[in-house]
Amino acid sequence: xxxxxxxxxxxxxxxxxxxxxxxxxxxxxxxxxxxxxxxxxxxxxxxxxxxxxxxxxxxxxxxxxxxxxxxxxxxxxxxxxxxxxxxxxxxxxxxxxxxxxxxxxxxxxxxxxxxx
Amino acid sequence: xxxxxxxxxxxxxxxxxxxxxxxxxxxxxxxxxxxxxxxxxxxxxxxxxxxxxxxxxxxxxxxxxxxxxxxxxxxxxxxxxxxxxxxxxxxxxxxxxxxxxxxxxxxxxx
Numbered sequence: 001x002x003x004x005x006x007x008x009x010x011x012x013x014x015x016x017x018x019x020x021x022x023x024x025x026x027x028x029x030x031x032x033x034x035x036x037x038x039x040x041x042x043x044x045x046x047x048x049x050x051x052x053x054x055x056x057x058x059x060x061x062x063x064x065x066x067x068x069x070x071x072x073x074x075x076x077x078x079x080x081x082x083x084x085x086x087x088x089x090x091x092x093x094x095x096x097x098x099x100x101x102x103x104x105x106x107x108x109x110x111x112x113x114x115x116x
Numbered sequence: 117x118x119x120x121x122x123x124x125x126x127x128x129x130x131x132x133x134x135x136x137x138x139x140x141x142x143x144x145x146x147x148x149x150x151x152x153x154x155x156x157x158x159x160x161x162x163x164x165x166x167x168x169x170x171x172x173x174x175x176x177x178x179x180x181x182x183x184x185x186x187x188x189x190x191x192x193x194x195x196x197x198x199x200x201x202x203x204x205x206x207x208x209x210x211x212x213x214x215x216x217x218x219x220x221x222x223x224x225x226x
Binding site: 004031033035037040041042043044045048056058059089091095104105107108109110112 | 120124157158159160161162203212213214215216217218219
């Protein structure tokens with residue numbers, strides 16, 4: 001059973017370009033979460049999605065960031081017009097249920113975004 | 117004040133030693149507590165959940181002190197493979213938003 005998959009693993013963009021990060025949850029998992037880890041900081045929750053629904057995007061910056069989890073295909077985190085401050089590791093996690101309490105979230109290997 | 121605070125370390129210990137460190141949390145409504153392990157900025161992996169009565173998993177012991185709002189992790193008989201960053205994670209019971217500390221780095225030397 002493959003784990004959570006993310007691609008690309010490393011992404012380099014110039015300021016103003018768009019970044020698209022993909023996440024395929026574990027088989028059987030229908031709940032996806034995105035977290036961001038800035039250098040020397042802990043992971044910060046960004047968004048929680050189920051298939052075709054955004055459940056909670058309270059951690060997403062108000063502008064330039066969007067996320068989706070279509071009926072078919074991976075979840076995508078999209079960052080438009082990237083700035084240097086977007087450079088970070090972006091981790092996706094998935095869970096079979098809601099991920100609340102003791103329901104474990106399983107993390108993917110992350111995408112390291114570098115903005116030049 | 118940060119939701120979850122950890123001493124960043126590093127804690128440099130010889131093989132076989134015991135190392136312990138704490139994590140404090142600010143939200144008194146927190147109900148679920150975990151220790152995750154992160155190697156070289158790779159993905160976090162669940163090490164153990166932390167229960168009110170404290171719990172042990174092999175060489176690892178976790179304790180929870182609700183009154184003082186901190187949790188602790190103790191590693192006995194340290195191995196080289198224990199070298200990693202240990203992330204403290206808390207969340208309210210019904211919440212899926214994991215709140216991570218910045219991590220405590222442990223380096224075990226031969």
